[in-house]
Amino acid sequence: MSAGLFPAGRVTVEDVARRAGVSTATVSRAVNGTARVAQETLDRVQHAIDELGFRPTPAAQNLRQQRTRNIALVVPTITNPFFPELVAGVAPEITRRGSSLLLLSTDDPEGEATRVAQSRLADGILLVGSMERSGVRQRTPHLDLPVVAFDRAAASLRTTVVQCDNAAGARAVVTHLAGLGHRHIAHLRGPRGLDVADQRARGHRRALLELGLDARLEVEGDFSEESGYAAALRLLDGPERPTAVFAANDLMAIGALAAFRARGVRVPEEISVAGFDGIRLGRYLHPTLTTYAQPIAEIAQRAVTLVLDAVDSGSPLPRGRSAPHVLTLAGELVVGGSTSAVPS
Template sequence: MADVAALARVSGQTVSRVVNASPRVDPETRRRVEDAMERLGYRPHRAARALRTGRTQTIGLVAATLASVGNARMLQAVADAAASRSYSLVVSTLGDRRDIAGAFERLREQGVDGAIVLNEATELARGSATPRDLELVVVDSPPDARFTIVQTDHAGGARSAVEHLLGLGHEVVHHIGGPEGSFAAAERERGWREALAAAGVPEPPAVRGDWAAASGFAAAKRLVAEAPTLSAVFTANDQMALGLVRALAEAGCHVPDEVSVVGFDDVVDAADYLPPLTTVRQDFDRLGETAVAALVAGIEADGPRGLPAIPTELVIRASTRRRG
């Protein structure tokens, strides 16, 4: 670091600020320091810095599974946001064990400064004794004083989906919900109920899946059998909407001529479904960026505990149409 400082004609403290991405360095000075680092082949020594600062600049991520599209998208967003701040990322998945205490312990053994807990794992975090020495940010959770919460406006997105379907003249909007215990699924179901109540529309029984397309297919089979006048369905995610569209096709129901379908998430392939899927876009990149920013703020200072929900956007495609 002293060699870099001498070549760049700055102090060692300025080099440290550049290495740690401090905003307290003007662009020209930052450029000189970065050029000197490049010429000298300087790389920060993470272990030495950890001894000096007490921080490893490593964060953890806890997920029940990475098999779901939403969790995979969040992993990518968190990894990108961490890398942009020169933080490393360690991932711990729960699988069938549902042992979140074990996941936290594995992360602590890796020396992480803090961790982000995703989606289905948040229920376990709320019900467990969380480590006091580990800064935590939880994605999608009811209020909890123990950690910072980052979440999407799931209920607002669901309301926009149902209002869209009601505005197309559908008298009843059915719902395929996500799994029990999922905060996101419960919030999307709440938005569905609120939109129906505000419009004075009867609330049909919801059926439930597990986020996978196969569960949407099975739920749709139930809907077709139990609701012969089915004309509109809001599904809690795009994968279950895909299963729904397949089940409707096998039952001889055309989407959108006979049944309109809206999903949630706007996954990469949603525009290539047949028909292209009307859905609620969830901003995974912004969600991951917000979670990492909140965690780093908590690690390096006193970060925020309550953050506003991240808004969604209704994306209208060809899977919905006016009734009649």
């Protein structure tokens, strides 16, 4: 049977399936990349498409390369306003490079990334690591497509990571508070074992020790407003009330502000509060929030560029032998109305 018997636009999936000797479902899976198909079958389907003059669609044109033109972005939550801001930074660059964004929110980002890779739903994956503690889960096998983690490293995947210099940012906040005369600076830290939380806690402690100040005043939360609220109350009820609080993220800082307000403690007149992330909401609080603003747009841009360059070139991403390859970017201290000189 020649291609001339099937004028362009009249060849159907059924025609391709008959010529390739497969089911129409197999043709659909092969063309759309929605599931794994054996290479031999892919070759037969592509040969039938070429022979019959099947009208090319974007997916069919990419069949030989098994390209979906999708980039998956997997996040642990969309309730934290920091993550939608990351999405806003990612989407325009993905579109500009001719791909589409597949957004997935799940409490198991690494597991979801593995499922996406195995089903070939995307050409590459951007991943915000989960709240799983480092070392708790066994590492999964190498994924056969580019994966870049940003903000948080993945607990069970060894990937290239793009993130803020968290330790340097924490030190900048502590230095700012100490410069205002504060000597009792507490830290509302994030979950132990989570890389960004540990890095910020180390930066906080190191800065205090270098300044000759007590670094023991530390209460753990989980990055939520509720945990910031509860941790702030613990500080107020403790044996020694701090004059300043550095929260490991802006949401915990917002929770602390609410707790102090509920107890009638004035910010910043009686206690200063600073956060980390630089989410837009902090600009509209009263008082406005002092924070270390992550370079969200730059982190997103670098992560997308790494993934798409690897997809386009077929070259592997840089990886460390026993630890992730980490690219760190500097943020900026933004001084708001929530910090002031130590109360006299």
